[in-house]
Structure formats: structure tokens, C-alpha cells
Amino acid sequence: MTKLTIVLSVFMLTSLFCLNAQEDLELKHRHELKLNLGSSVFIAFPEVSYEYLLSEDMTVGTSVGFGFDTEDSDGYSFRATPFLRWFF
Template sequence: AQEDLELTQRHELKLNLGSSVFIAFPELSYEYLLSEDMTVGASVGFGFDTEDSNGYSFKATPFLRWFFGDINWWGLRSRGMHHPATGFFLEANGAVGSLDIYSNSYDYVDYSNRYTKEKSMFTGGLGFAFGWKYLSKNNWTAELVTGAGRNFNYDKDYFNSKIYLRMGISIGKRF
């Protein structure tokens, strides 16, 4: 098992296609393999349309992941410890970012929603996530992750400033 870790590629870059396509929040991640079942990394994302997305114009999310190896989900079998840092994982993360908060009102004249920017604020918090990672023979990775965290700096009048979501459908390359 130790030989597998010594021979493996330890660096990984990936793009979160889910947030890029669905909420106009491109997010890039870097991950480093510390051991066969432990990685550390960070994600950085920028929001271009904070009015219709999750509200973040910038968010950085450092994370630590613990992989459980060869767990079979839906007939997809990861290769476990033969390929370190694959399969089911748990994640502890933190997040810092710039959050834009909007109020929403409905205009009955032209039947449309109107968004008014109320404030921008800096947020920071801690959270948990879980996910699954697949590694191909050519060192391409596919990953699903979901989770949430609690912001410590929030505005009590706006619920969306109290939590942050951690979701992703990512494609990457291990090198």
C-alpha cells in the first residue's frame, strides 16, 4: 500500500462544472494527497451574477478530506487503496467570502421580480460535507460533493447570510 502512495500523482486541479453552469459561480480547486486516505486543498470561486446565484461574489473554501476507500455505491466501485484518495469521503471545511444580500419584490405592473441590493458583507464559517471521487486510468477525476456550513459573521435579519452551501460536480486531473 505504501508503494502505491509513493508511485501516485499527489496534486490535483479541478473545475466545479455544477456551480459554473447552474449558478454562474466558476470554482477552481487544488487538492494535495497527504496519505492514502487523507487530502488537503482549497477551492476559490467568483460569482458573476450574485443576484440570481448564491449571493457570493467571492468565496475561498479550504478543506480536509478523509477517504474511506472501497465502498460500492450504485454499482460504481472505486479502486480503494490501490488508487489513494478515491471513493467515499467526509470533508471538514471553512469558508470566507464576500456575500451580496438582495431583497426581492414583485412588480404587479409588468409581472416581474425586482431585486434590490441591500448590502455586501464579509462572511466566514466552518462546515462539513461528504462526497465520492472516481479516478480513471489516465488520472482524470470525477467528483460529487455536498454539504453546508455555518457562518460566524452574519446579519440576523437575513437567513441566507447564516449558512453557506458546499456543492459540486467536478472534473479534474491528477498530476
């Protein structure tokens, strides 16, 4: 019985700390810059993406890629893709 009480009290304390940490979370880093290494290595199409966080569940950004003339490519030498992501 005491083991169960100890386990439950530890669980409740850790969950309270996690809830406080989530409430204090603030969007400080709103700009994200990404490099798609998978497409760079495998299909010779390096791609760079920029993403701006509007809120915790919505982002807007663009992705730009430059292709090289290879047999595996899909025929594009340049691609720019704007996007809006809504996480629910």
C-alpha cells in the same frame, strides 16, 4: 464439475493479480486541480479546487469560486474554502 473448477481457478488467478496490483500502487500524482463545471454553467459561479494527497486516505486543499451578479446566485461574489478530507 470441470466447469466449476475452471471458473474457480480463473477467479482465484484474477484475484491474485488484483491484490498484487494494489500492493504495487504508489501515490505518484499527489496534486489535483479541478474545475466545477456544474456550478459554472447552472449558477454562474465558476469554482476551481486544488487538492494535495497526503496519504491514501487523507487530503488537504482549497476551493476558490468567483460569482457573477445573477438572480440565481446566493449573493457571494468570491468564496474561498479550505478543507481537509479523511477517507475511512
